[in-house]
Amino acid sequence: MYTTLISASDLALHTERSNWVVLDCRHDLMDTNVGQAAYDLGHIPGAQFVNLDQRLSAAKIGPDGVFRGRHPLPEKGDFIASLRNLGVNDDSQVVVYDAHGGMFAARLWWMLRWVGHATVAVLDGGLPAWQAAELPLTTVVPALGSGNLSNRPALVGSVEVSQVLANISNPTRTVVDARAADRFRGENETMDPVGGHIPGAKNRFFKDNLQADGRFKPAAQLREEWMAVVSDASQAIMQCGSGVTACHNLLALEVAGMHGAALYPGSWSEWCSDASRPVER
Structure with missing residues (x-):
């Protein structure tokens, strides 16, 4: 398994x-x-x-x-x-x-x-x-199946924008942004027309989870690096530009044996769409 x-x-x-x-x-x-x-x-x-x-x-x-x-x-x-x-x-x-x-x-x-x-x-x-590994590729498209997947209790957590906003005034959870450093600082207008990050957020670029060959770093190394960012993963919120690369950080935490972090699916693209929400640069 x-x-x-x-x-x-x-x-x-x-x-x-x-x-x-x-x-x-x-x-x-x-x-x-x-x-x-x-x-x-x-x-x-x-x-x-x-x-x-x-x-x-x-x-x-x-x-x-x-x-x-x-x-x-x-x-x-x-x-x-x-x-x-x-x-x-x-x-x-x-x-x-x-x-x-x-x-x-x-x-x-x-x-x-x-x-x-x-x-x-x-x-x-x-x-x-x-x-x-010199393993084969194909252009053959398999027929679609007919599965029986059922909706079971979630194994992961997520948060809404209101919860992230409330956490600014009462910071009980650590928000971690998976975007590259220039985007986190608000310096990449191509990717983020409204630049910056959620106040109080930390930055951990998702590619920092990888070795030079594109594979994930060993679990012990990931744990050591992530402990410097979040001491308690169960009190952490992962976000990025739009809720995609934040999942890479969530996977890295699981590999490291640090469980319980939540995803903010809307992430920066949702956050910055409302000018009333605070921004740090």
């Missing part, structure tokens, strides 16, 4: 097992067609493609007309229906991957845990690790 990371060599032993589901999450925030195009050119045998915008996000504007961020979470029922369509069952071992060190795959990993599915792992090192 794999619940955090899986190596390319271990995945290669199981790609033909009927209860294993492999999902390709490749994406580009600046060109949303890149993931599908890359999948079409070659993917891990048996893998289905999952689009971040179409399957892992909901409409940016909620039913109340309020902007919810660039990648708000879908309704759980809609997400579960999408997973069933990909052949995910309650007993499935799901493996998710991208080509970006887990930048997008971690979002799907977190979301599966959000609907109570524990047996999901990110391919450590992603597609580059698979290719470095």
Whole structure:
């Protein structure tokens, strides 16, 4: 049972097992067609493609007309229906991957845990690790399945913008921002037209969880580094630009054995959409 990371060599032993589901999450925030195009050119045998915008996000504007961020979470029922369509069952071992060190795959990993599915792992090192091991790719698109995944109690927590706002005046939880340092400081207008960060937040760039080869750092090293940021993960809130790369930090914490951190799904894109919310730079 794999619940955090899986190596390319271990995945290669199981790609033909009927209860294993492999999902390709490749994406580009600046060109949303890149993931599908890359999948079409070659993917891990048996893998289905999952689009971040179409399957892992909901409409940016909620039913109340309020902007919810660039990648708000879908309704759980809609997400579960999408997973069933990909052949995910309650007993499935799901493996998710991208080509970006887990930048997008971690979002799907977190979301599966959000609907109570524990047996999901990110391919450590992603597609580059698979290719470095000289394992095969294919252009064959498998038929969609008909899974029986049910909605079980969540294995992860999340917070709303109101809770993050309340934490500023009564700081009982540590907010950690997964964006790059220039974005955290408010110096990247291309990615963040409104620059800065939530007051009191700390910065831990998600790529700091990785080694030079794109694989995650060893658990002991991650724990040592993360302890310098949050002493109690159960009192931490992870956020980023739009609730995607924050999940990478949540995965790193799990690998490190530091459990209980929550996701702020709306993240900076939701926070900065209301000028009444305070900003630090």
